[in-house]
Amino acid sequence: MANHQLPLRTGVGIIILNNSNQVFVGKRKDNPGDKWQMPQGGVEKGEDFITAMRRELIEETGIKKIKILKEIQNMYQYELPSNLVGIIWKGKFRGQKQKWFITKFLGKDDEINLDTQNPEFIDWKWIDPQDLPEVIVDFKKELYLNLLKEINRVID
Numbered sequence: 694m695a696n697h698q699l700p701l702r703t704g705v706g707i708i709i710l711n712n713s714n715q716v717f718v719g720k721r722k723d724n725p726g727d728k729w730q731m732p733q734g735g736v737e738k739g740e741d742f743i744t745a746m747r748r749e750l751i752e753e754t755g756i757k758k759i760k761i762l763k764e765i766q767n768m769y770q771y772e773l774p775s776n777l778v779g780i781i782w783k784g785k786f787r788g789q790k791q792k793w794f795i796t797k798f799l800g801k802d803d804e805i806n807l808d809t810q811n812p813e814f815i816d817w818k819w820i821d822p823q824d825l826p827e828v829i830v831d832f833k834k835e836l837y838l839n840l841l842k843e844i845n846r847v848i849d
Contacts, residue, residue: 699778699787701770705746706733706793708840709756714848716822717798719753719807719814729818729828731840733791735782742792750796753813755806758799765793765843771836793840795847822848 708731709717718729734749736742742764750756772788773781807814820828822844825837 699785701788701790702782702786703736704733704789704791705736705742705749706731706769706791706840707746707750708793708795708844709750709754709759709798710762710795710844710848711798711819713819714822715819716825716844717754717756717805718818718820718825718828720816722813722815724830727828728830729820730830730833731825733789735789736792743794746792746794752809752811753807754817755804755809756798756800758804759796760799761794761796762847763795763843765795765840767839768792769836769839771833774832793843795844 711717716731718731720727720729732750732753734745734753736745737748740748743761747759750759768790770788770790773786778784778787805817807817822841825841825844826834829837
């Protein structure tokens with residue numbers, strides 16, 4: 694099947710800000726080079742975006758204590774590079790369209806736990822928002838540039 698015939702997977706993404714307005718990023722287990730990303734994941738059948746966002750956050754980071762600062766109105770999307778289509782998501786999707794949330798972390802760093810049932814991250818850190826486009830994989834760079842504009846509207 695040609696890539697453009699595959700649908701986009703519906704997902705959520707979570708921008709987590711700490712008290713210093715730094716952003717949480719994790720290093721993916723399946724891409725352990727020096728690339729980092731914010732938590733994200735698919736929406737399951739019957740879930741609304743907020744439920745999916747909270748579930749993904751717990752599944753990937755153990756984070757439960759957040760306050761939603763903003764639900765970003767735009768749905769953002771990205772396309773997988775051709776070498777990953779057919780590999781990621783069992784080959785069912787060509788990319789993702791995502792609803793993103795900007796949240797404030799209300800817990801303490803020692804509550805963050807990557808050792809979850811199905812770990813996706815092997816490491817995590819807080820970074821300055823302007824560094825986001827530099828740490829992400831190339832095919833998500835445009836997405837992260839757009840998200841950076843959204844973050845700056847909230848923290849300025």
